[in-house]
Amino acid sequence: MDLSHLDKKYFIDAHKYNCPFCKRNHVTYSMIDHFEFNWGDKKICHGYLIKCNSDGCEKVSMHLSFKELRDGYVEYSRQRYNNQFADKIDIDGSLFFSQPTSYFVLDNRIPEKVRELVYEAENSRKSNYLVGASACLRKAIYELLEHEKTIIKNQKTGYADYQASIKSLKEKFPSVASELFDALGHIQEMASDNVHEGSWEAWDSPKLRFIIELTKATLHEMYVVPEERKERLGLLGQMKSAFSNSKSTSSKNEEEKK
Ligand SMILES: [Zn+2]
Structure with a gap:
C-alpha cells in the first residue's frame, strides 16, 4: 500500500504527525496547551500548542483554527475538552496557520x-x-x-x-x-x-x-x-x-x- 501521501501532511491523526523541527515522520505528539482569543467581533480563534515526543526534539509548534478541534464532554455540569484533537477529523484541513509553516512537506529536493x-x-x-x-x-x-x-x-x-x-x-x-x-x-x-x-x-x-x-x-x-x-x-x-x-x-x- 502506498502511504506516501501521509507524509504530505502536518497531522496524520490525533496521535501521530510529521514533526517540522526534527523532520521525523509519523512520530507521536502531545497537545500541551490550548488557548482562545477573539479574532473579530463574532469570530473565535483557537490556538493549539503541539509538542514533539521524539527523543531530543521536544519542540513546540503552534496551530491556529477557527474551529474547536478537540472532543468535548460535560463533567459536573461544566463543559470540558480532551487534551487532544478529536479522532477522525481532517486536522490539517481545519487549520489556517501553523508556525513553523509546514514547508517541510514539499520535498527538499x-x-x-x-x-x-x-x-x-x-x-x-x-x-x-x-x-x-x-x-x-x-x-x-x-x-x-x-x-x-x-x-x-x-x-x-x-x-x-x-x-x-x-x-x-x-x-x-x-x-x-x-x-x-x-x-x-x-x-x-x-x-x-x-x-x-x-x-x-x-x-x-x-x-x-x-x-x-x-x-x-x-x-x-x-x-x-x-x-x-x-x-x-x-x-x-x-x-x-x-x-x-x-x-x-x-x-x-x-x-x-x-
Ligand atoms: Zn520533532
Missing part, C-alpha cells in the same frame, strides 16, 4: 527558495491574504525559471516573456508530462505584459488553490519523481548483485563440498 515561496503562498491563501498569496506564487514561478536558467527575454521590452520561458522549461524537462507546463503557461495573468509593473489583479481563492496545486504537482514531477526512480533502480541493482553474489558463494560452497 525542490529548490529551497521556490519551496518557501510556495508555502508562503499557501499560508497567505489560507489566511485569505489573496494579494500576498498571488504575489508569492508568481515569485515562486519566476524563481523556478531563474533557478533553471530558462528565462527568455522579450527582445522589444527586455522583460521576461512568461510563455516562452515556460516553454523552454518544458523542453529542459522532457520526462515531465507536458500538460503540466502547458497549464502553467496558460495562466492568463502571469502572461500579461504588465506583470513586471505590479499592476495586476490578485487571483481569487479557488483559482489560487488550483494554481498552487498545479505548481506543487509540477515541482514534484520535476525534482522528486526522477530521483525516486533513480533510487528504485539503484536498489534493484543492489538486490541483483546481492542475489548473484549469494548464488556464486553458494555454488562455490557446493564446489568446496565436492
Whole structure:
C-alpha cells in the first residue's frame, strides 16, 4: 500500500504527525496547551500548542483554527475538552496557520527558495491574504525559471516573456508530462505584459488553490519523481548483485563440498 501521501501532511491523526523541527515522520505528539482569543467581533480563534515526543526534539509548534478541534464532554455540569484533537477529523484541513509553516512537506529536493515561496503562498491563501498569496506564487514561478536558467527575454521590452520561458522549461524537462507546463503557461495573468509593473489583479481563492496545486504537482514531477526512480533502480541493482553474489558463494560452497 502506498502511504506516501501521509507524509504530505502536518497531522496524520490525533496521535501521530510529521514533526517540522526534527523532520521525523509519523512520530507521536502531545497537545500541551490550548488557548482562545477573539479574532473579530463574532469570530473565535483557537490556538493549539503541539509538542514533539521524539527523543531530543521536544519542540513546540503552534496551530491556529477557527474551529474547536478537540472532543468535548460535560463533567459536573461544566463543559470540558480532551487534551487532544478529536479522532477522525481532517486536522490539517481545519487549520489556517501553523508556525513553523509546514514547508517541510514539499520535498527538499525542490529548490529551497521556490519551496518557501510556495508555502508562503499557501499560508497567505489560507489566511485569505489573496494579494500576498498571488504575489508569492508568481515569485515562486519566476524563481523556478531563474533557478533553471530558462528565462527568455522579450527582445522589444527586455522583460521576461512568461510563455516562452515556460516553454523552454518544458523542453529542459522532457520526462515531465507536458500538460503540466502547458497549464502553467496558460495562466492568463502571469502572461500579461504588465506583470513586471505590479499592476495586476490578485487571483481569487479557488483559482489560487488550483494554481498552487498545479505548481506543487509540477515541482514534484520535476525534482522528486526522477530521483525516486533513480533510487528504485539503484536498489534493484543492489538486490541483483546481492542475489548473484549469494548464488556464486553458494555454488562455490557446493564446489568446496565436492
Ligand atoms: Zn520533532
